Amino acid sequence: MPTLHALANPARFLRIARPLTPILFWAGVALIAVGCWAGLTQTPPDYLQGETVRILYIHVPTAWLGMGGWTGIALSSIALLVWRHPLAAIAARAIAVPGALFAALCLVSGAIWGRPTWGTYWQWDGRLTSMLLLFFVYCAYIALARADAERGGDGRLPALFGIAGTVLLPIIRYSVIWWNTLHQGPSIGLTKSTIAGSILWPLPIMLVGFTCLFGAIVLMRMRTLLASAKSEARMRRMARA
Template identity: 80%
Template sequence: MPSLHILANPARFLKIARPLTPILFWAGVALIAFGAWAGLTQTPPDFLQRDSVRIMYIHVPTAWLGMGGWTGIAVSSIVFLVWRHPLAGVAARAIALPGAVFAALCLITGAIWGRPTWGTWWQWDGRLTSMLLLFFVYLGYMALARAEADRGGDGRIPAIYGVAGSVLLPIIRYSVVWWNTLHQGPSIGLTSSSIDPSILWPLWFTLAGFSLFFGAVVLMRMRAMLAVAKAEARMRRMAASEWVGA
């Protein structure tokens, strides 16, 4: 794991993260803007759903990143538990808030899409319910991480929670396959899609754009957390030196 050990050094990480953050941010914004413009103006309405299908260009990326965010928390938590890299714990905590926001946006845009399509804002089917549970699991992780930090813990409890919460990911992914639900089945696969290409193509731009934007936000939060930790350590050293001098 030599490359992982190199990146786990906060100084080396910051040297990479500082220039990378604005690149990811502005590239993400540009791709989101182009994808949203193309989806609103350059694609035909769906045969059945008409113009309501255009919310797909926002809903699908938010669903993807709501689940992808927790995948990042789980992987970071495993790295923290196995190799004890503090930066992995910082990464997991940095991912939690944007992951929760995207999970919430997934639920909101799904409800907006469902109202004209299904005739209801909400249905307790497998996909919607499991995604809602993931949103609450995000909130639980953030509360647990904050409580652990306040009591000066070593971060193992939030990391274990981060790994355990990943059990929801396959449930969300395969809920439309395992159960007869109101939510449509998988539309996009690795090699094929049931969505017409004339409607589908802007999705790749918004998906890439939101992913880059998500990465930029995570890097911003990690840099802020490291700066706070550095400032707190400096304050403790100053307080200790003043106490010794007294």
């Protein structure tokens, strides 16, 4: 992986991350604005759910990023454990907070949809419970990674936790297929979707928009973590001198 190795140098990473952050941020904001407009005004209501169906334009991207965020933590953990990539620990820590936030938004938007559709905000169903577990695992990861960094650890312990946590991703995905649950089965597969095209089309816009915004948040957090590591190192040098 030549490109990843090129980014191992923090100065080179910052030269790319600095201009990329606003590009991703504003692209994300613009796409989400277009997606919200389309999803609120240009699509028909669902034949059963009525207007409630529009929550899917928020719920699906937050679920995608809640799970995608943990995939990012797992990939960073592998890069740290195998290649000792110097930015991997910072990338994983940067992903964890927005990942937890999007998992929480997924749970909240699902509850708001569940009340009019199912008749309940919350049930201990397989999909809902496994997603709540992912949120708790994010919280545990954030605490562990912070403690590890504060004690001057090399990030290997949180990386192992990051890899173990991936066990939840297939459980969340297949919970609605293997178990009987209140949550419906998957509507969107790799090749086909059971959502009518006239309702579906703003969803890819929202997915790309939310992903750009997520990327911008991760880059901002990585830059912050790098800057604080740098200032701490400088303080330590000054204290010694």
